[in-house]
Amino acid sequence: MRAPRLKNPQSFWDVFVVLCGYVLLEYIVLQLTGSYLVEQELVVVAIAVFVWAAWAIYRVLTRFDAQD
Numbered sequence: 001m002r003a004p005r006l007k008n009p010q011s012f013w014d015v016f017v018v019l020c021g022y023v024l025l026e027y028i029v030l031q032l033t034g035s036y037l038v039e040q041e042l043v044v045v046a047i048a049v050f051v052w053a054a055w056a057i058y059r060v061l062t063r064f065d066a067q068d
Helices: 012-032 036-067
Strands: none
Touching: 012 036
C-alpha cells in the first residue's frame, strides 16, 4: 500500500486516508487536552483540511473526466 499523495491526489483513497488521519489526530488531541484554545486551533486546521479535501476531490474528478 502506498502513502497518500497530498500534492497530486490520484484517487479517492488519498482523500479518505487524509481525512481519517485528521479525525484520529483531532480525537487524540481533544482526549489529551480538552482545552478551549486547542479547540479553536483545531477548527482552523479543520477548515484547512476540508479545503484541501475539496480541492483534492476536484482534482480526482477532473482527472477521471479527462480520461473519458
